[in-house]
Amino acid sequence: TNQLATRSNQLQTNTNMTADKDFTFEPVPSNPPIVEAVPTPDFTTSSNEDENPSDTAILVGCGLAGWVVGGPFLALLTALGGNWAKKKQGPFGESTRAVGRITAAAGKKAKDEKLLHKMKTSV
Numbered sequence: 001t002n003q004l005a006t007r008s009n010q011l012q013t014n015t016n017m018t019a020d021k022d023f024t025f026e027p028v029p030s031n032p033p034i035v036e037a038v039p040t041p042d043f044t045t046s047s048n049e050d051e052n053p054s055d056t057a058i059l060v061g062c063g064l065a066g067w068v069v070g071g072p073f074l075a076l077l078t079a080l081g082g083n084w085a086k087k088k089q090g091p092f093g094e095s096t097r098a099v100g101r102i103t104a105a106a107g108k109k110a111k112d113e114k115l116l117h118k119m120k121t122s123v
Contacts, residue, residue, distance in 0.1 A: 059079045062079050
C-alpha cells in the first residue's frame with residue numbers, strides 16, 4: 001500500500017501544472033514559393049476512338065465492375081452484357097461505352113508508366 005500511495009502522489013504532482021511563463025506568438029518570416037500556372041496539354045483524340053472503345057476494354061471494364069460487385073459469376077454476366085450493350089443506343093449503351101473509355105485510358109496510362117514492369121521488379 002505504501003507503493004500505491006507513492007504512485008498516487010507522483011500522479012498528483014505530474015498533473016498539477018502552472019503557467020509561470022508568459023508565451024507570445026510571433027509571425028515567422030517566410031518566402032512562399034512563387035508558382036506559375038502552366039497550361040495543360042490538349043488531350044484531344046479522334047472522335048472515332050472516343051466514341052467506340054475496343055471490345056477488350058469494354059469486356060475488361062464491365063467484367064471488373066461485375067467482379068467487384070458480385071464475384072465471378074456476375075463478372076462473366078456483366079462482361080457479356082457489356083459486349084451486347086455496346087452497340088445499343090440509350091443509357092445502357094452510353095454507360096457501357098463510358099466504362100470502355102475509362103478502362104482504355106487506364107490501360108494506356110499503365111502502359112505509359114510501365115506498371116507491369118514495375119510490379120515484376122518489385123516482386
